Amino acid sequence: MVLAQILLNGVLLGGLYGLMALGMALVWGVLNIVNLSHGALIMVGGYVVYYLFTLAGIDPFLALPIAMAVMFSLGFALQWGLLNLVVRSKMLNTLLITFGLDVVLTFTAQLLFSADFRTINPSYAGANFAIGGLTVPTVRLAAFGVAVGLATGIWVLLNKLPLGRAIRATAQNLTAARLYGVNPRMLYAVTFGIGAALAGAAGGLYGMISNLTPYIGASLTAKSFVIAIIGGLANPFNVILGGIFVGVAEAVTALYIGPTYTDVISFGLLVAVLVLRPSRAVRAA
Amino acid sequence: MSQPLLNIEHLNAGYGAVPVLFDLSLNVKAGEIVAMVGSNGAGKTTLLRALSRVIPAKGTMQFNGEDMLPLAPEGAFTRGLVQVPEGRQLFPRMTVEENLHMGAHLRRDAGVKATFEQVYHLFPKLKERRKQLAGNMSGGEQQMCAMGRALMANPKLLMIDEMSLGLAPVIVDDLLAILVDIRAEGIPVLLVEQDVFAAFSVADRAYVMETGRVVREGLVSDLKNDPAVVDAYLGAAH
Numbered sequence: 329m330v331l332a333q334i335l336l337n338g339v340l341l342g343g344l345y346g347l348m349a350l351g352m353a354l355v356w357g358v359l360n361i362v363n364l365s366h367g368a369l370i371m372v373g374g375y376v377v378y379y380l381f382t383l384a385g386i387d388p389f390l391a392l393p394i395a396m397a398v399m400f401s402l403g404f405a406l407q408w409g410l411l412n413l414v415v416r417s418k419m420l421n422t423l424l425i426t427f428g429l430d431v432v433l434t435f436t437a438q439l440l441f442s443a444d445f446r447t448i449n450p451s452y453a454g455a456n457f458a459i460g461g462l463t464v465p466t467v468r469l470a471a472f473g474v475a476v477g478l479a480t481g482i483w484v485l486l487n488k489l490p491l492g493r494a495i496r497a498t499a500q501n502l503t504a505a506r507l508y509g510v511n512p513r514m515l516y517a518v519t520f521g522i523g524a525a526l527a528g529a530a531g532g533l534y535g536m537i538s539n540l541t542p543y544i545g546a547s548l549t550a551k552s553f554v555i556a557i558i559g560g561l562a563n564p565f566n567v568i569l570g571g572i573f574v575g576v577a578e579a580v581t582a583l584y585i586g587p588t589y590t591d592v593i594s595f596g597l598l599v600a601v602l603v604l605r606p607s608r609a610v611r612a613a
Numbered sequence: 614m615s616q617p618l619l620n621i622e623h624l625n626a627g628y629g630a631v632p633v634l635f636d637l638s639l640n641v642k643a644g645e646i647v648a649m650v651g652s653n654g655a656g657k658t659t660l661l662r663a664l665s666r667v668i669p670a671k672g673t674m675q676f677n678g679e680d681m682l683p684l685a686p687e688g689a690f691t692r693g694l695v696q697v698p699e700g701r702q703l704f705p706r707m708t709v710e711e712n713l714h715m716g717a718h719l720r721r722d723a724g725v726k727a728t729f730e731q732v733y734h735l736f737p738k739l740k741e742r743r744k745q746l747a748g749n750m751s752g753g754e755q756q757m758c759a760m761g762r763a764l765m766a767n768p769k770l771l772m773i774d775e776m777s778l779g780l781a782p783v784i785v786d787d788l789l790a791i792l793v794d795i796r797a798e799g800i801p802v803l804l805v806e807q808d809v810f811a812a813f814s815v816a817d818r819a820y821v822m823e824t825g826r827v828v829r830e831g832l833v834s835d836l837k838n839d840p841a842v843v844d845a846y847l848g849a850a851h
Contacts, residue, residue: 490714490718493707493711493714493715493718494715494718496704496706496707496711497704497707497711497715500704500705500706500707501702501703501704501705503698503702504698504702504703504704504715505704505715506686507665507686507690507696507698507702508690508715508716508718508719508762508766509687509690509691509718509719509766510715510718511687
């Protein structure tokens, strides 16, 4: 029974991990940018929801779409004004500039929001219900639902809508996409905006089940990176599954080995994937 | 004869300081298949790049009576100057249908569905394979998909770069027959080809290009009997 509860916790947390990685995988797959500031964007999204909740009194789940819109605008502007200058250049350049962006976002957040721990704490934060002897935390279940819902939305966008078709076409053959009237600069900005919006949603949910500080970005970037590699860049549902895989692995590790070893396991998994399925990682990159 | 659809006079173009096209003149009239032939390095692809407004050019370039030189690539494209690029340049991990959709990416008119039918009518094989990934098809089918995608843009002039490249002769014959059908649908074709035999088998008129200059031009029926052209391109057997 303990194991079943642990597995449930792992799955629910893993869905949120998947959502964190989703925006990174999208940007990586389409723009070939490994966005080292992705975790910082998650952090900023978390603060947006935090202040919408504490200052404006908006329910955090209702604040998610607003945070996503804010983060979309920020992401669009970053790509349009900054990252478009280095897109399609050597990966080292994009790594450097997104690392710099991570530093700027982190310390701007420290100045604006202070280094205090913040938690988004609605009245129902501790609510849970029992089903079949298992305890289901309501907020985590809702977060999982939001993650799956957004992954579905991204899948529909990429596979059924003209915008998504143009995004995939540009990723597959830039020359041809240009030839048929796609404006890559605009498309890249929209794609990065969507990635940032997903990060914003993930940040809001993260702030409800954990603590926000300006410094959470780096470790969330690393976790998103691992999951994007495991889940691949092509299919949003695989990214969510990758997140669940990591979430469950961490939960089981915490139970049987010790909570301090969870990071060892998630990065151990990355090494294992790179050894066992290197082609996948190479294709992803 | 009325004014030509595409009229190019004294065109000079190249890459940076390196000139490739010299004082080049050609025209395409409604209802024609015009071939531009020449060997590797003659400047054929550069001509198409200039026509698509990808590289700068000097001279006269009029399409439908409008000066094309000030336009950006998108402007040339939306006016109906549509190219099938060398090497097909499909979206390999997208289906045939999605590739065709991309051809109509900028179209907002209600005629897209009708164009789909028109393309499937010209290329029944594409209809059969519409759910297949473009990257998994044979070279000939990929070329059909690339031509279909260009037709989806509703071209006023279809420009095809090296259609026959890497394809078996029997497949090339099929594609040439389809070019005649496309002309019959009212879409003139500028066929840029190394394979002179293939190009001359369907074209009405042709230009022969060498090192960036037009060295011969005229009706294909005349060029076929021009000793210089026969010697250089068609061989003694012809």
